[in-house]
Amino acid sequence: MSILQALDVGLAFLVFAVAAWTIFAPGAFAATVGYVVYGLLLSLVWIRLFAVDVALTEAAIGSGVTGVLLIGAAARLRAAERAGHEESVSGLSGVFAAVLCALVALALAGVVLLLPDQGPSLAPQAMRKLPETGLGNPVTAVLIAYRAFDTMLEKVVLVLAVVGVWSLAADRYWGGAPGEARAASPEPTLAFLAQILAPLGILVGIHVFWVGADEPGGAFQGGAILAAMWIIVMMARLTEAPQTNAFWLRLALVAGPVVFLAAGLAGAIFAGGFFAYPPGFAKPAILFIEAFMVLSIAVTLPMLVAGPPRREPRQ
Amino acid sequence: MSLVVDLFSIVAIGAGVFFFLAGAVGLLRFPDPLSRLHALTKADNLGLGLVVLGLLPRSDSLLAALKLIAIWALVQLAGATAAQLVGRAVRRKGSAA
Numbered sequence: 001m002s003i004l005q006a007l008d009v010g011l012a013f014l015v016f017a018v019a020a021w022t023i024f025a026p027g028a029f030a031a032t033v034g035y036v037v038y039g040l041l042l043s044l045v046w047i048r049l050f051a052v053d054v055a056l057t058e059a060a061i062g063s064g065v066t067g068v069l070l071i072g073a074a075a076r077l078r079a080a081e082r083a084g085h086e087e088s089v090s091g092l093s094g095v096f097a098a099v100l101c102a103l104v105a106l107a108l109a110g111v112v113l114l115l116p117d118q119g120p121s122l123a124p125q126a127m128r129k130l131p132e133t134g135l136g137n138p139v140t141a142v143l144i145a146y147r148a149f150d151t152m153l154e155k156v157v158l159v160l161a162v163v164g165v166w167s168l169a170a171d172r173y174w175g176g177a178p179g180e181a182r183a184a185s186p187e188p189t190l191a192f193l194a195q196i197l198a199p200l201g202i203l204v205g206i207h208v209f210w211v212g213a214d215e216p217g218g219a220f221q222g223g224a225i226l227a228a229m230w231i232i233v234m235m236a237r238l239t240e241a242p243q244t245n246a247f248w249l250r251l252a253l254v255a256g257p258v259v260f261l262a263a264g265l266a267g268a269i270f271a272g273g274f275f276a277y278p279p280g281f282a283k284p285a286i287l288f289i290e291a292f293m294v295l296s297i298a299v300t301l302p303m304l305v306a307g308p309p310r311r312e313p314r315q
Numbered sequence: 316m317s318l319v320v321d322l323f324s325i326v327a328i329g330a331g332v333f334f335f336l337a338g339a340v341g342l343l344r345f346p347d348p349l350s351r352l353h354a355l356t357k358a359d360n361l362g363l364g365l366v367v368l369g370l371l372p373r374s375d376s377l378l379a380a381l382k383l384i385a386i387w388a389l390v391q392l393a394g395a396t397a398a399q400l401v402g403r404a405v406r407r408k409g410s411a412a
Contacts (some may be wrong), residue, residue, distance in 0.1 A: 189403070193396040200389070 037064025
């Protein structure tokens with residue numbers, strides 16, 4: 001066994017160990033920390049599988065943004081947890097849940113192990129048509145050209161998630177601002193971090209989006225980095241979340257899916273197919289769509305983290 | 316020349332790994348949160364710094380080398396901030412108890 005193989009086996013064991021620890025961790029906060037570590041280890045696994053795009057997404061979304069969301073949830077549940085109001089699973093249903101989980105895990109493992117050695121793959125076709133899109137990164141081509149409709153629907157799901165979060169607001173707060181108000185004297189350490197990190201992160205986010213056409217990266221990863229910068233500035237309370245009835249905010253939320261859908265319809269008229277791009281013009285069209293998707297993702301994720309409106313709207 | 320560069324990389328990365336190991340041992344063995352934090356941040360800064368130093372002569376281009384240094388600087392920033400925040404939380408909890 002070479003050193004790299006040994007490292008891979010070690011990494012796999014580490015992923016298993018952290019997963020088990022996350023399940024058995026005492027309390028929601030500890031489990032969340034375990035989950036974030038698990039996500040970061042998983043992104044290392046993706047890198048070892050040469051899927052750098054997936055690794056970036058796992059680190060940014062799976063570990064980063066989801067981690068923040070879960071920490072927020074854990075903090076909200078802390079009072080209930082301390083008071084012992086936790087819904088505990090009783091003996092029999094606990095055993096039932098464990099057996100069900102184990103069966104699902106076994107079935108998944110069986111499916112993976114039963115795959116033919118030479119798995120079915122569309123990769124050759126994807127690579128053959130790549131020059132027609134003008135892109136260099138086949139993952140971006142799959143997301144925005146070959147399977148454009150799926151990606152557009154994913155963005156719609158994100159907008160629906162924000163609508164779902166906002167609809168949890170009390171009636172009198174509808175249209176108001178979510179999250180904490182801007183602090184008169186922000187926590188100095190966090191404020192320092194946010195002030196140094198945000199300009200750098202905005203640069204990195206735009207860069208990751210831009211290189212996504214030819215190298216690992218893309219709209220989702222770049223947008224997630226931009227979102228993280230806004231989240232950190234709001235966490236430091238250097239700024240507060242905008243009112244949810246602000247027109248620019250709602251426009252930014254839907255800009256990605258709307259532009260995507262409009263481009264798809266335009267394709268039906270000008271390029272002979274729903275979500276088809278005219279030959280020779282595919283790359284500019286794809287980058288144009290992606291730019292608006294970056295904007296929407298960079299606004300959607302912070303709004304999910306900020307939660308439902310908690311203040312009455314100012315007129 | 317390549318022998319000298321290889322030797323430099325091995326020594327620097329080896330020293331970095333040693334600091335990571337020492338930090339991990341400190342994290343597990345030290346008695347209270349503040350000293351555990353101390354062990355952890357030193358490992359992060361020095362350990363990663365030495366590993367990056369060892370990798371610098373092996374990078375393909377100047378841009379790649381600058382990216383490595385940027386990663387180290389960003390980890391420093393994040394690590395120092397997290398240590399400050401955890402330390403403050405520990406102190407607040409200590410005075411409340």
